[in-house]
Amino acid sequence: MxxxxxxxxxxxxxxxxxxxxxxxxxxxxxxxxxxxxxxxxxxxxxxxRAAVADAMRDAAMSTSYVVPPWLTPARERLLERLVRDWLPPGLTRLHLTCSGAEGVETAMKIAIQYHAARGKPAKTAIIGRTPSYHGTTLATTAVGGHEARKHGLAHALPSYMRVPAPYPLRCAAEDVTASCLSALEEAIETAGADNVAAFLAEPIVGASGGAIVPPDDYWPGVKSLCERYDILLLADEVMTGFGRTGAKFALGECTDAHWPVAPDVVVAGKGLAGGYAPITGVFATERVGAAIEAAGMNVMFHTFAAHPAACAAADKVLQILTEExxxxxxxxxxxxxxxxxxxxxxxxxxxxxxxxxxxxxxxxxxxxxxxxxxxxxxxxxxxxxxxxxxxxxxxxxxxxxxxxxxxxxxxxxxxxxxxxxxxxxxxxxxxxxxxxxxx
Ligand SMILES: Cc1ncc(COP(=O)(O)O)c(C=O)c1O
The missing domain is CATH 3.90.1150.10 (Aspartate Aminotransferase, domain 1)
Incomplete structure (x- = not known):
């Protein structure tokens, strides 16, 4: 064969x-x-790293699998460590997925549910950027600004608005931030703010653009537009999160982020378990989580999300990152x-x-x-x-x-x-x- x-x-x-x-x-x-x-x-x-392998073995021996909403020792340790040592302040509602794409798509769904829960069901549009990459599901492929990965699919993908990501090397405008923010504002006004749920972006464009760092005034500008138009800011930190860029996260209202801007939802995977296990986190503010909960809505889990062995791997990797x-x-x-x-x-x-x-x-x-x-x-x-x-x-x-x-x-x-x-x-x-x- x-x-x-x-x-x-x-x-x-x-x-x-x-x-x-x-x-x-x-x-x-x-x-x-x-x-x-x-x-x-x-x-x-x-x-x-033997310590990670040992932690995964112990988790598998102790509680090999229970449904994601329940707790296991490994799961509980990871959730506590995330809030205690890692997440930017204010992110109290935690959800775990296996992949980054599932995490980003969950964040998109959370944004739509949040507005529906507040009586604004028309706010469903998610604005993305070009270039960008958010994953391989239909929605994340569609919202992403990665042409090569739409090959053979483009004709069947749902349509999303996209605005340029700051690309200082090739931006014709003298003021890169002003030009990108005005494109974003124009997109919001074209769609109608009453129809826009969220803006989705990587704080530093990862592999799709090649580590493109925006000017320092870009993120504060984005945040104020999001606030002005009642739009959630979804930060895709799948690649940048958990220390990759030399800060715990690129965005956060804290001293150890690159830009002091608070996203409403952060998605971070890849480095969470350092490659030892498939696990991604979706972290939202209390305001977002509480609105969804109060409306009787939920955020559905994947069967293998928050898998105990993956949680144990992530918990140990985060411990090692801190200790060393x-x-x-x-x-x-x-x-x-x-x-x-x-x-x-x-x-x-x-x-x-x-x-x-x-x-x-x-x-x-x-x-x-x-x-x-x-x-x-x-x-x-x-x-x-x-x-x-x-x-x-x-x-x-x-x-x-x-x-x-x-x-x-x-x-x-x-x-x-x-x-x-x-x-x-x-x-x-x-x-x-x-x-x-x-x-
Ligand atoms: C910024 C970003 N978001 C999302 C994803 C998708 O993550 P995954 O491949 O785990 O689904 C990636 C993967 O490269 C990524 O770099």
Whole structure:
């Protein structure tokens, strides 16, 4: 029998990985690969931590499964730790899903239910951004601004309004924030504020744009528009959450966020269990949760949501992040890595920008640095850079949306050492030259 995996051939070559330890993957044919992308930007405490495996085993032995609304020791420990040590203030209503897409879709449903519960059932529209990525379900694919992932689906997707995400490198307007906020306000007014439930966005655009950081006045501006028009702010921190960008969360009314702005709902997955288990959190304010509850509505669970073994993994990963002060380390290692990349590529004719925060970084590669002209899509530069790097033993994450392209995303474990940082920079330089020299 021929086994076909993955389902359909993609640009990313499947590797047979038989072991992983720290920041390294080991293949069946004896190769060692530096995991500079933490898989899909998920691995934060490094691979092969026995303490996490032990916690998962203990949870499975103690209470292998009970329905998500009930409590188990592992579930209870995680919920307490989240509120005590991790979540921005005010997020008291917690829901857990298996994937980021389910989490984002739940947040969209919560926004619709919230308004319906307050007697505003017409407020159903969710405004998204371009570029963005929110997951693979029909609704998250539809609301997202990721053209390549709509291939073969676009004609059947429900329609959502989208506004530009701030993209300082390529924004024609002098004031990036003003232009993005006026696009958002225009979208709200076109739809009619009475019809808009929420604005959904990643605080720092993840892989779809390649770690695009907005100007500092963007998020406060978004928040005030949301308040003015009675629209919920849904922060997709699936990639940025739990320390990836060198802060616990990118948004939050607290000192350890990048922007002091309080979302109404935060979705965060990936790093929550550091790649050891599938788990994502949907965290909402008391105001939102209480309105839904008072109207007798509920937020339905997935059968395997908040799985005890996944909760145990997340609880242990969060404990390790705190005990080893790894969020601060992500900030410091990220700043070091960014500085080295900026120095190395300062004059490089093919690198338009090195950007990002903490250990969510990216490079945008162009055909011509002077006019930011892109390589044609058919040249598949991102895949070629990733392949060249992989041949040299380093795994990067190919980002972009098809429209935005040739962004190479870097998101290693927070435990990454100095030698590995040097290897990331050196390998990337060689891989970019090799991939672009004949294009
Ligand atoms: C910002 C963002 N949101 C949502 C998702 C979807 O998460 P998942 O793949 O776990 O469904 C991703 C995945 O890459 C993401 O980066």
């Amino acid at each position: 021929t086994v076909r995996w993955p389902f359909a051939f993609s640009a990313m070559q499947p590797f047979r990985v038989v072991r992983a330890q720290g920041a390294y993957l080991y293949t069946g044919d004896g190769r060692e690969i530096l995991d500079a992308a933490g898989g899909a930007i998920a691995v934060n405490i490094g691979h092969g 002060e790894l969020v601060a380390r992500a900030a410091k290692a990220g700043a070091d890595l960014k500085a080295r990349l900026q120095e190395t590529f300062a004059q490089h004719p093919r690198v338009a920008q090195v950007r990002g925060k903490g250990l969510l970084l990216a490079l945008e590669v162009v055909a011509d640095r002077a006019d930011l002209g892109r390589f044609p899509a058919a040249a598949q530069i991102t895949s070629r850079i990733a392949a060249e790097a992989l041949q040299r033993g380093v795994a990067f994450y190919p980002g972009g949306t098809g429209v935005v392209r040739d962004v190479v995303v870097i998101g290693p474990p927070f435990t990454i050492g100095d030698t590995e940082l040097t290897r990331i920079v050196e390998t990337l330089a060689v891989a970019i030259d090799a991939a672009t020299s004949e294009a």
